[in-house]
Amino acid sequence: MLNPQRTIDELKELRALTGDENGAQRLAWTDTWAKSRTWLRGKMEQLPVTIETDAAGNVWTTLKGQSDDALLIGGHMDSVPNGGWLDGCLNVLAGLEVMRRIAAEGTPPVTIRLVDWADEEGARFGRSLFGSSSCSGFMDPDELRTFKDKDGITMVEALGKFGVSLDTAKQAGKELAHAKAYLELHIEQGPVLESMNLPLGVVLGTVGVERHAIRFSGQEAHSGSTPMDKRRDALGGVSKLHLEIREVAKRHHGVCTVGRVETRPGIATAVAGQADMTLDQRHIDAGHLAAMLQEAKDASQRIAAEENIEVEWRRLWQIQPLPFHPHLIELCEQAVMETAGVSHRLPSGPLHDAAEMVHANIPTIMLFVQSLRGISHNKIEDTREEHIAMSVTALDKLADKTMAWLAGG
Numbered sequence: 001m002l003n004p005q006r007t008i009d010e011l012k013e014l015r016a017l018t019g020d021e022n023g024a025q026r027l028a029w030t031d032t033w034a035k036s037r038t039w040l041r042g043k044m045e046q047l048p049v050t051i052e053t054d055a056a057g058n059v060w061t062t063l064k065g066q067s068d069d070a071l072l073i074g075g076h077m078d079s080v081p082n083g084g085w086l087d088g089c090l091n092v093l094a095g096l097e098v099m100r101r102i103a104a105e106g107t108p109p110v111t112i113r114l115v116d117w118a119d120e121e122g123a124r125f126g127r128s129l130f131g132s133s134s135c136s137g138f139m140d141p142d143e144l145r146t147f148k149d150k151d152g153i154t155m156v157e158a159l160g161k162f163g164v165s166l167d168t169a170k171q172a173g174k175e176l177a178h179a180k181a182y183l184e185l186h187i188e189q190g191p192v193l194e195s196m197n198l199p200l201g202v203v204l205g206t207v208g209v210e211r212h213a214i215r216f217s218g219q220e221a222h223s224g225s226t227p228m229d230k231r232r233d234a235l236g237g238v239s240k241l242h243l244e245i246r247e248v249a250k251r252h253h254g255v256c257t258v259g260r261v262e263t264r265p266g267i268a269t270a271v272a273g274q275a276d277m278t279l280d281q282r283h284i285d286a287g288h289l290a291a292m293l294q295e296a297k298d299a300s301q302r303i304a305a306e307e308n309i310e311v312e313w314r315r316l317w318q319i320q321p322l323p324f325h326p327h328l329i330e331l332c333e334q335a336v337m338e339t340a341g342v343s344h345r346l347p348s349g350p351l352h353d354a355a356e357m358v359h360a361n362i363p364t365i366m367l368f369v370q371s372l373r374g375i376s377h378n379k380i381e382d383t384r385e386e387h388i389a390m391s392v393t394a395l396d397k398l399a400d401k402t403m404a405w406l407a408g409g
Contacts, residue, residue, distance in 0.1 A: 002101040002396050004389035007093050011388070014039065014093070015085040023379030024085060028078035028119035028130075029158040036077045036089075040116065043096060047103050056134035056172035057118035057164045061096075063103055065111035069406055071399065072113050072182040072362070073098060074132075074353055076120035083121075084381020086187045086388075090369075092116050094185050094392045098399050109407035111178065112399075117353045118164070125155045132356035134169040135176055141166035173360075180406050181328065182357040182364045185395045187383055191374030192346055199387040200394055201344045202332045203366035205323035206355040207254075207282040208289045211316040214241070214300060218309040220265060220273030234275035235263050236307040237300070244299040245279060252292050254283035255349065284321050284347035319351070322358040328365035331405065335397035336367070339390050367394055 018026050018036045026033045037059060044051055044061045051061050062070075075091020095114045102108050122128030125147040133139040144166055147155040156166060188194075193201050216237030221230075242258045249256040257280045263272040279296060283289040297313060304311040329345070336343040348366060357364040369391035372382045383391075 001104070002097060002393065004097065004392035007090075007097045007392050008385050008388055010043070010093050011085060011090065014089055019085065022082040024079035024083040024087075025081065026077055026079040026083070026089075027081055027124055028121065029124060029162060033078050034162070037116065040077060040092065040096075044114075047100060049099070049103070054135070054172040054175050055164070056131045056169040057159070057162055058131040058135065058172055058175070059116040059118075060175060061099070061114040063099055063108065063112040065108040067110045067407070068178045069180045070111040070113050070178045071402055071406060072115055072179050072357070073395075073399065074115045074117060074182060074184050074357070075186075076117045076131075076353065078119055078121050078123075080121050080123040080377045082379055084187075084376055084378055086381060086383055087189070087376055088120060090187060090388065090391070091185050094395050097392055098396045101396060102399070108403060110180070110403055113179075115175075120353055124149045124158070127155070128351060129353055129356055131172070132353035133359075135172045136356040136360040137170055137173050138356060138359050139170060141169065176360055176362065179357075179360075179362050181325075181402050182354060182362050183395065183398055183402060184352060184354045184364075184366045185391055186352060186366060186368060187376060187381070188368040188371045188374070189350055189376035190371065193344065193368060193370040194372060194374060196344060198340070198342060198344050199370050199384075199390050200336045200340050201346050201368040202329055202336055203324060203368055204329065204345050204347050205284060205321060205358070206348045206351055207284045208286055208321035209317065209319050209351070210281045210289060210293045211318065212279050213314045213316055214238075214277050214279055215312050215314075216275045216304065216307075216309050217312075218273055218307070219271070221271040223269045223271060226271055231271050232273075232308050233271050234309055235272040237303050237309050237311060238275040238277045240303045240307070241296070241300050242277070244303070245281075245296050248292050248295045248299070249281075251295075252283060252288045254281065254288055254292055256281045256292065256296070278316070282349055284323075286321050289321065319355070322355045324354070324358065324365045325363035327405070328363055328402065331401040332365045332367055332398050335394045335401060338397055339394040365398070367391065367398060
């Protein structure tokens, strides 16, 4: 019998084991992360399963079914530094509880595989979704060889301590040979469901992202002797564009964020001759995302002309919107309705391992549970316990419906 309270209790147990007064400390490729995985393995070994670690460091727990066709349930045990008690690990522990229920009922019609993805957060080296992108084949090892953490330790060195090599990590892709569907539960990490007073939501897909570095170049000049109408102030470009991109986002019902601004020479007594900014734009619709980018570029050129400065753009990263499987969206909606009596469909602004399963052409769906205050990646991250219990129940119902679908029922 499914026991959602056990999941809540285990989440608290994990928090006590791997957290402190500042929050969760399960940074990937560290001893605390390894401790959490050892703890998890102890839970899994109580089931009639096999447990293995692939070439990318992902841990697979397999409950053999009547068919080799596999239903995957995924999550991640790693956290950001000073993170919350639910991000990532809820997915894994809820999946574990669903696997317990299925195992107790005998041999399932299809094989069930619970995967704990390695380094979803990318908090240590700045490269998110390492384990799942290695599996999907979208990880470029040469891109990562020179990555270092804040202490100067290379990614190659850190992974090597866990028996993982960039040269062979993509061999993990063989684990997807029989995968027919992928399910992932996650806290929303945003305010939408709470604002609507809804416990659960159906995720339509992950948004597309356009991330650029923008540089405005003007002329350094003395702050006291340069009249206002003679200035070529690079910061003026950043300031105006920052305000403009907020209107761009509103027009398209997307989001645009300036997360970093840096000026040179960066002193109180000089007009900025150079100003750098980052622009992160996200939308679930590829057309709107492209339009947002073009409107921001057009605005930057207009602003540069107004300020008598120059502007240049450099792409940092880009990913197209990744919609989830239409039939699984319907099954997820049914599971949510049966659990909560009400549902809402919404996109995911953050990326998740589920995006890499879409890349791998595996039918994929995500289920969201409400986040209090919309806060995540923070020690105050929280979800009502009754909503956590409902999310475990909904994931269980979704797993049953998906098994029946895969088995042709």
